Amino acid sequence: MSGSNGEERVVVHEVALVVAKRVREEEEGDCVEVLVSELKKRGLVVDRVVGLADEFLKVAAPWETLGSAAAELHIRKPTRLGIDLPFEMQGSEAFFRQPDGSLFSWFERFHCYQHLLYGIVNSDGYDVTLKLDDREICWAAGESLVRRLESEGVIKQMFPLHDELKRKELLQSWALNWWNFTNQPIDQIYSYFGAKIGVYFSFLGMYTKWLLFPALLGIIVQMIDFGSLQFLVLPSFFVSTILWAALFLQFWKRKNAALLARWQINYLVGPSQGYRFIGMEWSSLPFPKELIKNLGNEKFKEKEAYQRYEWFAYRKRFRNDVLVIMTIICLQLPFELAYAHIYEIITSDTIKFLLTAIYLLIIQYLTRLGGKVSVKLINREINESVEYRANSLIYKVFGLYFMQTYIGIFYHVLLHRNFMTLRQVLIQRLIISQVFWTLMDGSLPYLKYSYRKFRARKKKKSEGGPSTGKILIASRVEKEYFKPTYSASIGVELEDGLFDDFLELALQFGMIMMFACAFPLAFTLAAVSNVMEMRTNALKLLVTLRRPLPRAAATIGAWLNIWQFLVVMSICTNSALLVCLYDQEGKWKIEPGLAAILIMEHILLLLKFGLSRLVPEEPAWVRANRMKNVTQAQDMYCKQLLRSISGEFSSMAKSQQEGAVET
Numbered sequence: 128m129s130g131s132n133g134e135e136r137v138v139v140h141e142v143a144l145v146v147a148k149r150v151r152e153e154e155e156g157d158c159v160e161v162l163v164s165e166l167k168k169r170g171l172v173v174d175r176v177v178g179l180a181d182e183f184l185k186v187a188a189p190w191e192t193l194g195s196a197a198a199e200l201h202i203r204k205p206t207r208l209g210i211d212l213p214f215e216m217q218g219s220e221a222f223f224r225q226p227d228g229s230l231f232s233w234f235e236r237f238h239c240y241q242h243l244l245y246g247i248v249n250s251d252g253y254d255v256t257l258k259l260d261d262r263e264i265c266w267a268a269g270e271s272l273v274r275r276l277e278s279e280g281v282i283k284q285m286f287p288l289h290d291e292l293k294r295k296e297l298l299q300s301w302a303l304n305w306w307n308f309t310n311q312p313i314d315q316i317y318s319y320f321g322a323k324i325g326v327y328f329s330f331l332g333m334y335t336k337w338l339l340f341p342a343l344l345g346i347i348v349q350m351i352d353f354g355s356l357q358f359l360v361l362p363s364f365f366v367s368t369i370l371w372a373a374l375f376l377q378f379w380k381r382k383n384a385a386l387l388a389r390w391q392i393n394y395l396v397g398p399s400q401g402y403r404f405i406g407m408e409w410s411s412l413p414f415p416k417e418l419i420k421n422l423g424n425e426k427f428k429e430k431e432a433y434q435r436y437e438w439f440a441y442r443k444r445f446r447n448d449v450l451v452i453m454t455i456i457c458l459q460l461p462f463e464l465a466y467a468h469i470y471e472i473i474t475s476d477t478i479k480f481l482l483t484a485i486y487l488l489i490i491q492y493l494t495r496l497g498g499k500v501s502v503k504l505i506n507r508e509i510n511e512s513v514e515y516r517a518n519s520l521i522y523k524v525f526g527l528y529f530m531q532t533y534i535g536i537f538y539h540v541l542l543h544r545n546f547m548t549l550r551q552v553l554i555q556r557l558i559i560s561q562v563f564w565t566l567m568d569g570s571l572p573y574l575k576y577s578y579r580k581f582r583a584r585k586k587k588k589s590e591g592g593p594s595t596g597k598i599l600i601a602s603r604v605e606k607e608y609f610k611p612t613y614s615a616s617i618g619v620e621l622e623d624g625l626f627d628d629f630l631e632l633a634l635q636f637g638m639i640m641m642f643a644c645a646f647p648l649a650f651t652l653a654a655v656s657n658v659m660e661m662r663t664n665a666l667k668l669l670v671t672l673r674r675p676l677p678r679a680a681a682t683i684g685a686w687l688n689i690w691q692f693l694v695v696m697s698i699c700t701n702s703a704l705l706v707c708l709y710d711q712e713g714k715w716k717i718e719p720g721l722a723a724i725l726i727m728e729h730i731l732l733l734l735k736f737g738l739s740r741l742v743p744e745e746p747a748w749v750r751a752n753r754m755k756n757v758t759q760a761q762d763m764y765c766k767q768l769l770r771s772i773s774g775e776f777s778s779m780a781k782s783q784q785e786g787a788v789e790t
Contacts, residue, residue, distance in 0.1 A: 138172050139290050140185035142240045143604050145283040146276075148182055149260055158257040158264055158281055159184075165247045165272060170195070178605040179583045181283065185604055188240060193231055194219065196239035199246075204235075205391040209755060223391045226314035232390075233321045234677040237287060244285065247272045287674040288607055293319050294669055302665035308658050309336045317390055320668065321677035327625050329386055330379060330683055331632065331661055337375045338654040341368050345647035361644045365701045366731065368643045368650075372694045373735045376687070377742040383682055384745040388752060392681055462490070463531065467538035470552070483555045487563060490531045494524075495616055518685040521626070524617065525633065525689055532556075532634050536642065540704070546645060553646045557638060561656050564631050568663055572611045572671040579609040613668065613675040623678055628664060629686045632657075636690060640697035644704045694735060702728040 146159050163184065166173050170192035174185040188196070194216045201213040204222045214222065225232055231239070249255055249268050257264040264279050266272060276282040297319060300312050311332050317325030344367060353360045387393075466486045473479050536556070539549050580600060600606055615626035635656070639649040668675065743750075 138187045138189065139292075140172075140174060140187040140288055140604075141236065141290065142186045142244075142285060143288050143607070144184040144186065144244075144273075144285050145608060146182050146184060147259075147281055147283065148177075148180065156256065156258045158259050158276060158279075161257055162247075162272060162276065162282075166244075169243050169247060171243060176602045176604050178602055178608070179587045179600065181605075181608070183602070183604045183608065185288065186240065186244070188236075188243065190230070191216075192243065193236060193239050196242050197231060197235065200238065200242055202235055202238070205393070211393060225318055226390065227318040229318070232677075233319065234679060237677050244273050245271050284608070286608070286612075287676060288604065289669075289674045290319070291603070297665070298669055302662060302669055305662060309661075311661065313386070314389075320675060322390065322392060323623075323625060323678040323680035324668070324675065325390075326383065326386065326680060326683060327628065328661070328664075329382065331657065331664075333379060333382060334375070334632070334636075335654060335657040335661065337371070338650055338657065341371055341643075341647075341650040342654040343651075344368075345643075345650040349646075349648040362705055362727065364647055365644050365705065366727070368640065369694065369698055369701075369731050369735065370738075372640060372697065373738045374742070376690060376694070377738055377744070380687075380744040381742070381746055384749050387681055388749045462493075463534040464538060467535040470535070471539075471548070476551075479551075480555055480559075483552075484559050486535075487556075487559055491563070494527045494531050520617075521685040521689070524626075525630065528630060528634060529637070533637065533641065540700075549642070549645050553638065553642055553649060557635075557649060557652050557656075560631075560634070560638075561652075565659070565663060567627075568667050569671070572667060575611045576609055576671065583609065607673055610671065610673045613672045623675055624672075625678075629683065631660075633686060633689050633693065637693045637696070640693055641700040642704070643697065644701050695732070698728055698731045698735065 144162075146162070149157065149159065159182070163173050163175070166184070166186065170189065172187040172189065174187075176183040176185060194214070197214040198216055203211045204214050206212050206221045207223065208221065212222075219230060222230065224230055249266050249270055249272065252268055254268060255266040257266055259279070259281060262279075264275065264281070266275055273282060273285075293315075297312070297315060300315070309332050311328055313325055313329050313332070316328050344364060348360055348364050466482070470479060470482060473482065536549070536552055539552055583600070600609075613624040615624060617626075635653055639646075639653050642649070
């Protein structure tokens with residue numbers, strides 16, 4: 128692949144089309160042959176691979192083809208002048224390059240591939256008849272060929288392919304690099320997977336590094352007997368963890384801003400820049416029938432119409448939120464309380480452990496079912512973009528998981544007031560949850576992959592393949608096709624697999640923070656778990672799953688608000704734990720320090736919100752660069768405006784002089 132700087136690169140197939148096998152492939156007007164011919168006309172490089180049950184078209188785009196597509200899409204990119212401009216082939220040297228040296232990010236390249244593939248239209252001015260064995264397909268004038276073949280079942284899927292060279296480099300430097308516990312090649316991850324996954328792993332790495340402080344502190348508090356000072360140690364540990372969490376979230380905002388500046392991503396830009404989902408604009412949203420009926424044929428102002436429409440959307444979202452909350456209270460809450468009550472009755476620790484494991488499996492299924500109902504409710508909401516819909520889904524589903532994770536623990540705290548039992552429950556929850564998520568991340572994708580290969584081989588044998596011996600799958604693209612996609616357990620159309628990964632982290636953070644005084648050692652378990660999580664997630668993305676579709680995201684989005692909420696909840700729950708200090712026998716009693724603890728709670732709440740003001744969300748160099756870019760842009764536009772005005776006045780003066788001469 129030749130770049131703009133004259134360097135030669137090997138052509139890499141980044142996208143594959145899965146097409147149905149045909150009986151007669153040499154037939155004139157064959158739809159797949161026409162598709163391959165049209166792809167080549169668009170400047171794409173096509174490699175055909177025949178698999179067991181399907182045929183695969185591996186597609187690559189040289190730099191010139193990608194550049195032409197980017198220019199047609201008017202993709203805005205940062206320039207060395209400090210402003211974002213629509214891409215043009217002639218001035219390509221003026222645009223900033225990616226960390227890996229390429230001109231376009233993975234998100235931009237995939238967007239260009241979609242434009243090139245779906246932009247193949249029938250420009251002959253008349254309908255064309257395509258053939259697929261005994262079938263005839265009408266390709267209408269002006270119609271997209273790929274969409275027509277998708278609707279006819281000829282094209283089964285389009286999915287991104289792994290770049291073997293870069294994948295192996297990431298395996299060595301990241302997934303299999305166990306000795307380097309927390310450092311990750313974030314720039315390489317961003318270049319290969321896109322901004323959303325790059326931001327997630329940067330957040331996970333920073334969170335794990337910051338966990339080392341409370342983990343060490345938790346070991347000291349848990350293992351050392353401070354005697355009569357124990358009543359001062361726990362409040363001190365509690366205050367330290369709250370300040371730690373508040374500072375972590377503020378410094379994450381700073382790191383996030385620094386990452387985006389390093390990657391040349393402007394997260395305040397609109398959809399045309401490619402770093403937000405291309406969603407609906409207010410001007411393109413259809414007005415609801417209720418609003419139109421109420422307004423009739425009156426001529427109303429645009430502002431009034433948008434305001435009414437906005438409140439109509441809020442009302443639908445509020446209705447759905449109420450439905451989710453009532454479902455939790457009426458259906459899930461009794462189940463949670465029944466589990467907590469049975470847990471207290473059982474005396475055997477082994478049976479308690481098994482009960483917790485069975486309970487978590489059942490509640491996972493029920494919660495996912497509730498999540499799918501939430502997706503259906505969200506599809507009936509009116510949201511401005513896919514990003515807003517995804518955030519709405521995150522809030523609703525986290526509410527379900529919040530209840531199923533913590534309600535049983537709250538039951539132990541409020542009713543039984545047994546510190547040792549609470550600690551035992553926390554240990555079981557942390558261990559079982561980690562084992563469950565690890566099995567889900569590692570085993571389930573491999574089982575799906577094995578089952579799909581088995582079905583393909585079985586189908587091949589039934590169609591007349593070799594009756595003895597194992598049918599081998601030789602092509603890499605077919606192996607990629609059999610791998611599962613990186614998708615969320617619920618809401619596939621709204622969220623990718625990062626939904627489950629972020630959810631796992633949020634639930635862990637809530638567990639260790641809200642009950643920090645009861646089990647300080649939980650921070651150590653969380654740190655060890657996260658080190659393993661980084662490597663298992665890396666292996667999952669690079670080995671067991673397809674290459675994920677690039678998603679537009681510049682921050683962790685709604686998850687940051689959820690973590691802020693969990694910090695506030697932690698202040699309340701740990702204050703309640705400190706109010707009920709335990710005596711030598713493990714039974715809790717009310718101490719006279721209640722007033723002091725309540726005062727400390729209010730002070731911590733003020734500190735938590737005060738730190739968000741004291742610690743800037745952006746590093747100074749990021750703000751300085753942004754102001755510099757804004758100033759440069761203003762100067763450039765002012766100069767262009769002055770030249771334009773001067774040119775107009777010169778033209779007017781010249782025309783007046785010519786008129787005077789003629790007269």
